[in-house]
Amino acid sequence: MFSKKEYLERREKLKQWVGSGLILLLGNDEVGMNFKDNTYPFRQDSSFLYFFGLPSPGLNAIINIDQNETIIFGDNPSIDDVVFLGAGLSLEKKAAEVGVNYIKPQVSFVDYVNEAIKKNTQIHYLPPYRAEHLLKLSLALGLPASDAHKGVSVKLIKGIVKLRSIKSAAEVQEIEAAVNTTVAMQYKAMEAARPGMYEADLYGAVQQIALAKGHNTSFPPIMTINGQILHNHYRRNMLKEGDMVLCDCGAEGYTHYAGDLTRTFPVAKKFTAKQKAIYDVVYNAYQAAVAMLVPGRQFMEVHLTACRKIVEGLIELGLMKGDVEAAVAEGAHTLFFQCGLGHLLGLDVHDMENLGEQYVGYTDGLKQRTDFGFKSLRLGRELEEGMVLTVEPGIYFIPELIALRKGEGKFKAFVNYDVLNDYVDFGGIRIEDVFLITANGYRLLGNKLPTTSDEIEAFRATGVRV
Numbered sequence: 001m002f003s004k005k006e007y008l009e010r011r012e013k014l015k016q017w018v019g020s021g022l023i024l025l026l027g028n029d030e031v032g033m034n035f036k037d038n039t040y041p042f043r044q045d046s047s048f049l050y051f052f053g054l055p056s057p058g059l060n061a062i063i064n065i066d067q068n069e070t071i072i073f074g075d076n077p078s079i080d081d082v083v084f085l086g087a088g089l090s091l092e093k094k095a096a097e098v099g100v101n102y103i104k105p106q107v108s109f110v111d112y113v114n115e116a117i118k119k120n121t122q123i124h125y126l127p128p129y130r131a132e133h134l135l136k137l138s139l140a141l142g143l144p145a146s147d148a149h150k151g152v153s154v155k156l157i158k159g160i161v162k163l164r165s166i167k168s169a170a171e172v173q174e175i176e177a178a179v180n181t182t183v184a185m186q187y188k189a190m191e192a193a194r195p196g197m198y199e200a201d202l203y204g205a206v207q208q209i210a211l212a213k214g215h216n217t218s219f220p221p222i223m224t225i226n227g228q229i230l231h232n233h234y235r236r237n238m239l240k241e242g243d244m245v246l247c248d249c250g251a252e253g254y255t256h257y258a259g260d261l262t263r264t265f266p267v268a269k270k271f272t273a274k275q276k277a278i279y280d281v282v283y284n285a286y287q288a289a290v291a292m293l294v295p296g297r298q299f300m301e302v303h304l305t306a307c308r309k310i311v312e313g314l315i316e317l318g319l320m321k322g323d324v325e326a327a328v329a330e331g332a333h334t335l336f337f338q339c340g341l342g343h344l345l346g347l348d349v350h351d352m353e354n355l356g357e358q359y360v361g362y363t364d365g366l367k368q369r370t371d372f373g374f375k376s377l378r379l380g381r382e383l384e385e386g387m388v389l390t391v392e393p394g395i396y397f398i399p400e401l402i403a404l405r406k407g408e409g410k411f412k413a414f415v416n417y418d419v420l421n422d423y424v425d426f427g428g429i430r431i432e433d434v435f436l437i438t439a440n441g442y443r444l445l446g447n448k449l450p451t452t453s454d455e456i457e458a459f460r461a462t463g464v465r466v
Contacts, residue, residue, distance in 0.1 A: 001053040001255065002170050007098040010163060011051050015065050017159035021122030022113065024140070025051055027059035027074075029132045041216060046347035046354075047126060047160055049256055053098045059091075060109050060136065061100075066121070071102045073109040113140035124153035126160070129354045157355045164352055165344065165360075166386035172436055172445075174257040175345065175388055179434050179446035181213045181251035182259030186449055189223070189247040190265050190459055193239060199223050200235040202245065210251040218250035218258035218349040227264060227428030228396045230339055243267040244275060244427055250349055258349040260390055261449065262432035269461045271453055278395055279429050279453045281313030285393040286431045286451075289341060293383065293391070293435055293442035300366070300380040303341040306393045307333045311414075314395075319423065322414045332414035334373030335405055336397070342390040343378040345434055350378060351388075383437045388445070392432030399424045 001007075014023065027048045030039040044055045052061055052072065059074040072095045077087065092103055104112070117123065123141065128134045128148055137148040167175065185206040192205050203223040210217045224232040225239060227246030239245065245267060250260035264279065266272075271279060285306040292302045307328045314320040314336065320327060327333060344351035344360065352360045361379040362368045369375060379389060402424060406417050434445045448466050450456045455466055 001097065002168075004097060004099045006168065006170065007051065007053055011063060011070060011099075013163055014051065014159055015063060017162065018065060018124055018153075018155055020065050021124055022116050023063040023065065023156060024113065024123065024125040024137075025061045025063070026125070026128070026133050026136055027052075027054075027061070028057060028130060030057045031132075043216075044256070046256070046352070047164075049347055050160075050164055052095075052100070054094055055256065056091075056094070058106060060106070062109070062112060064116075069102055070100050071104055071112070072100050073104050073106050073112075075106050109136070110139045114142070117141065123151065124156040125151070126156060127152050127354060127356065154359070157359050161352055161355060161360050164346060166384060167346060167388050167436070168386075171257065171346065172388065174253055174255045175259070175434070176445045178214065178218070178251045178253040178257050178259035179261065180259075181210060181253070182249060182261045183447045183449050184213070185209045185221075185249050185251060186247060186261055186263050187465065189245065189249075190263065190450070190456070191463060193245050193265070193267055195239055195241050195267055197239045198235065199225065199237050199239070199245075202239075202247070203235050206247070206249050210249075214251045214253045215256060216252050218252040218260060221247070221249035222262075223247050223249070225267070225427065227394075227430065228398045228426070229428075230396065239267045241268050242272065244271070244429065246428060246430060248430065248432065256347055258345055258347070258351075259446070260345055260349050260432065260434060261446070262392055262430045263449065263451075263456070264429040264431065265450075265456045265460060270457050274423075274426070275429075276453050277317055278426070281310060281317070282393055282395050282429050282431055283452055284313055285309035286391060286433075289391050289393060290433075290435065290442065293437060295383055295385045295437055295439070298366070298380060298382050299342070299361075299389070300377070302391075303377055303380070304328060306341050306391075307337060310337050310393065310395060318419050319416055320414055321416055327411075327414040330411065330414065331371065331373055332411040335401065335411060335415060336395045337393065338373055338376070338396060338398070338401070339394070340374075340377030340379065342392050342432075345388045345390055353378070385437055385439050387437040388434065389437070390432050390434055392430055394428060394430035396428035396430075397423045397426040398428075 025048050028045045062071045076091050134145040138145040188205050189202050225243040246264045248262040288309045289302050289306040311324045311327045358368050363381050435442045450459045
């Protein structure tokens with residue numbers, strides 16, 4: 001947890017932004033996998049963590065702006081809890097550490113909200129994304145669960161996005177610690193990969209580092225020789241000479257801040273000539289995008305710059321042709337680069353995604369596009385000092401997509417489909433790092449990791465870290 005002062009300041013800023021009414025911040029509950037006491041690993045709601053810092057299940061909070069009171073609803077451990085889980089601190093002592101001195105039993109949460117509604121108090125709450133949130137809101141608001149989304153407070157969403165988008169020095173320190181653990185995970189994958197291993201072997205090796213050095217992973221690692229599948233979680237393929245491994249992984253620290261890095265490396269000691277050429281195109285796009293990171297610049301512009309660099313590189317390799325600007329305007333680059341360039345990072349690996357991408361990554365004046373290749377761009381708005389984000393260009397040869405576009409007769413002015421036939425089994429390459437936006441530019445977060453194709457080959461050959 002952070003200092004009491006930081007939590008008090010966060011809540012005070014939120015109160016000032018919202019203005020009046022009741023702010024509901026729902027914590028998460030434990031969920032059984034196959035019976036009640038065999039639970040999934042618990043993870044607290046990120047907005048609850050941001051304002052209250054308590055990682056325990058079974059908690060909810062209300063900020064009553066008009067009466068200037070903040071309440072945590074929850075219960076102290078029963079004797080059965082103590083027997084199986086240990087005593088720990090009382091809820092009163094935990095809450096006092098984050099500046100809350102008013103505790104009520106969990107069961108009184110619904111009654112408190114019901115009474116406020118009777119007084120015509122405005123209720124502010126976030127989009128529910130878990131079953132227990134829907135149930136709590138249904139009971140508290142007197143609505144069918146199916147209608148709970150209808151009363152979501154846009155004002156509350158915008159206030160939380162405004163606060164959580166800009167990281168304090170303490171938050172940056174926690175993120176960088178998670179990134180450094182992620183660097184260790186990436187090194188382990190590159191050190192361990194050998195022909196004859198399975199993807200699952202590497203997955204287990206990097207997962208072990210995350211568990212040993214932090215709370216958990218920030219998302220299930222992507223460890224695959226089929227990098228053209230953007231979020232591939234199948235791990236039963238055997239690594240062979242000539243394959244590349246795409247490792248996209250992240251650690252979550254004890255304070256739940258996330259890391260997220262991707263590297264693509266050869267199973268052999270060196271890339272093939274074809275692999276190295278495509279990797280260098282991706283790296284050139286990465287460099288061009290990173291050079292543009294500065295406060296005031298729209299990330300949409302950064303994304304489009306990366307798209308143009310990818311097209312330029314593929315034209316040089318004979319896979320594409322024609323005018324670069326026209327190709328990007330037509331969307332021809334999306335045959336190879338289907339996803340967004342990056343996303344905000346913080347308490348969530350895709351920070352605040354449950355609040356809605358339009359509110360998090362865009363503005364009232366800049367709407368998120370819905371067309372293929374742009375609808376997955378989670379961040380488009382202007383960069384601000386204190387933001388933490390990823391940059392992750394990639395090139396993906398997806399046989400089904402290539403066949404579809406060729407059959408549709410699309411992008412014939414820009415794509416050499418005959419040459420592309422030799423790449424349908426190529427796979428995919430992605431490079432991803434984490435950056436803090438500073439007053440005059442950016443800072444790469446985390447320890448050094450091999451990034452260029454030459455650096456990766458040197459590490460695969462020698463095991464000497466850069």
